[in-house]
Amino acid sequence: MELTQLAKALAIGIGAIGPGIGLGIIGGKAVEAVGRNPEVTGQIRTIMILGMAFTEAVAIYALVISLIIQ
Amino acid sequence: MLESLGINPVLMLAQAISFGLLYYVLNRFLFSQIRGALEERSAAVSKTLADKTEIEHRLQAFEQEQKAAQKKVAEEVQKMMLDAKDAAASTKAELVAKAKDAADAEFATAQKRIEQEKVAAEAEVSKHAKTLAQSIVQQLLSEKASDPQWQQEQIKASLESLKQSKS
Amino acid sequence: MHISLKPELLFNLGSFPVTNSILTSWIGTLLLIVIAIVVGGNFKRIPAGIQHVFEMVYEMFEGMATEVMGAAGKKFVPLLATLFLFIITSNWLGVLPGVGSLGIYETHAAAPAKDTHAAPAKDAQAKPAAKDAHAAPAAKDAHAAPAKDSHAKDDHGPVFVPLFRGANADLNTTFALAIIVMVIIHVMGIKSAGLSHHLAHFKNPLEIVSEFSKILSFGFRLFGNVFAGEVLLTAMASIFVIITGNNLLAYGALGGFIVFPFLMLEFFVGFIQAFVFAMLTLSFLSLFYKTENSEPHH
Numbered sequence: 001m002e003l004t005q006l007a008k009a010l011a012i013g014i015g016a017i018g019p020g021i022g023l024g025i026i027g028g029k030a031v032e033a034v035g036r037n038p039e040v041t042g043q044i045r046t047i048m049i050l051g052m053a054f055t056e057a058v059a060i061y062a063l064v065i066s067l068i069i070q
Numbered sequence: 071m072l073e074s075l076g077i078n079p080v081l082m083l084a085q086a087i088s089f090g091l092l093y094y095v096l097n098r099f100l101f102s103q104i105r106g107a108l109e110e111r112s113a114a115v116s117k118t119l120a121d122k123t124e125i126e127h128r129l130q131a132f133e134q135e136q137k138a139a140q141k142k143v144a145e146e147v148q149k150m151m152l153d154a155k156d157a158a159a160s161t162k163a164e165l166v167a168k169a170k171d172a173a174d175a176e177f178a179t180a181q182k183r184i185e186q187e188k189v190a191a192e193a194e195v196s197k198h199a200k201t202l203a204q205s206i207v208q209q210l211l212s213e214k215a216s217d218p219q220w221q222q223e224q225i226k227a228s229l230e231s232l233k234q235s236k237s
Numbered sequence: 238m239h240i241s242l243k244p245e246l247l248f249n250l251g252s253f254p255v256t257n258s259i260l261t262s263w264i265g266t267l268l269l270i271v272i273a274i275v276v277g278g279n280f281k282r283i284p285a286g287i288q289h290v291f292e293m294v295y296e297m298f299e300g301m302a303t304e305v306m307g308a309a310g311k312k313f314v315p316l317l318a319t320l321f322l323f324i325i326t327s328n329w330l331g332v333l334p335g336v337g338s339l340g341i342y343e344t345h346a347a348a349p350a351k352d353t354h355a356a357p358a359k360d361a362q363a364k365p366a367a368k369d370a371h372a373a374p375a376a377k378d379a380h381a382a383p384a385k386d387s388h389a390k391d392d393h394g395p396v397f398v399p400l401f402r403g404a405n406a407d408l409n410t411t412f413a414l415a416i417i418v419m420v421i422i423h424v425m426g427i428k429s430a431g432l433s434h435h436l437a438h439f440k441n442p443l444e445i446v447s448e449f450s451k452i453l454s455f456g457f458r459l460f461g462n463v464f465a466g467e468v469l470l471t472a473m474a475s476i477f478v479i480i481t482g483n484n485l486l487a488y489g490a491l492g493g494f495i496v497f498p499f500l501m502l503e504f505f506v507g508f509i510q511a512f513v514f515a516m517l518t519l520s521f522l523s524l525f526y527k528t529e530n531s532e533p534h535h
Contacts, residue, residue, distance in 0.1 A: 076408060082416075093316065096270075099273045
């Protein structure tokens with residue numbers, strides 16, 4: 001019981017590290033790109049949101065795993 | 071695993087079918103109309119744009135025409151002025167020439183008259199001189215004829231001149 | 238606090254199990270169909286109101302499709318727009334107060350008969366605060382019973398079964414969408430490039446695995462986001478109840494205030510996930526769909 005709860009916590013906790021870093025990189029790079037050429041802000045935003053959705057999905061998988069663990 | 075995730079093929083199929091139905095209805099009742107409206111709108115917009123360019127073209131052409139007409143008018147006016155100038159100049163020259171001709175003719179007739187008068191005067195003078203000389207010669211002859219010596223001398227002189235002219 | 242990973246069974250329609258998530262998805266679909274017929278019925282040349290929204294969505298995807306695939310992308314716009322509209326409607330319906338909190342208590346007997354003595358008056362007021370009022374009993378229930386789902390065999394009192402559940406908080410829905418999309422992508426790929434040409438993409442067996450992983454990633458992404466959103470909302474709304482262990486009405490009201498920004502977040506996530514689903518469909522389509530004049534983009 002205790003170990004199951006630990007497993008759940010670890011699954012989402014460790015699983016969120018990578019996507020967290022990735023989201024930070026994506027956001028930072030997007031800001032850099034917008035700063036470099038602000039006239040394509042709209043396109044950059046779209047690409048950024050797509051990339052973020054991909055990255056976030058990894059964390060979501062971890063969440064699903066942590067929810068599956070019974 | 072599948073059971074714990076709640077996956078049920080029947081439910082999945084039901085969702086797929088309902089999605090398909092939704093797709094059909096949306097496409098049939100909404101998207102077709104939207105597509106038509108968008109196409110119509112874009113056609114209208116492009117037509118408006120084409121009209122605009124056409125109008126602009128026409129306006130430009132009209133302006134050019136106007137400009138050309140103005141230019142033509144200006145040129146014509148200039149040409150007319152030049153023509154008038156030319157005409158004036160030619161008339162002047164003509165007039166001058168005519169005047170000159172007239173003057174020349176006048177001059178010529180005047181000269182002729184002078185000449186004629188001169189000739190006439192000369193003739194008169196020579197006539198007068200002839201008659202004068204005749205009368206003088208008659209007088210002299212009548213005076214000298216009585217003198218035989220003079221007669222002889224006279225004959226001699228004339229013979230002499232004859233001889234001279236013969237040689 | 239416990240939220241079941243799988244949808245709860247409400248009743249059986251013949252042999253067809255009607256779950257709360259499929260009920261919500263039917264409601265969403267019906268709503269969209271009615272709106273589509275109403276809007277399509279009196280379609281105006283100058284758009285106004287909701288017609289404008291639909292036109293905006295359609296134009297947005299048309300612009301993207303033509304950007305990615307050229308003129309050939311235009312015929313996929315209805316699919317993309319339908320996906321987007323269905324997912325966003327389901328997501329936003331799932332965020333609405335009452336979904337997940339309005340429900341019935343089932344004393345689990347043999348028959349799936351519904352015990353409609355529940356759904357108290359507190360819940361009827363459609364407020365975010367209402368959300369936690371029921372999460373709490375459910376939570377207590379879950380704590381008490383080690384068996385997690387509503388199909389718990391041993392009857393530890395009545396089990397709370399929400400009447401509605403976000404349609405995309407159900408793997409059946411998301412996988413149905415993912416499988417539809419992948420089938421369409423491959424059918425269109427075969428149609429446009431020919432079977433042999435299309436199969437040439439899969440010389441490497443890893444490519445086949447990647448196609449299946451696309452389905453998984455499609456399904457789990459949408460499900461995970463929406464489900465996590467629901468968990469988050471419930472957790473935030475009932476946070477005081479969870480921390481203190483007291484089931485007070487004041488905590489519910491407080492939870493309503495706390496949950497508000499997260500509600501906004503969930504509306505945003507609902508939009509983003511719908512958009513991402515459609516965009517990914519488009520980009521996977523462009524991977525295999527061969528246009529006449531040019532190689533597909535990447």
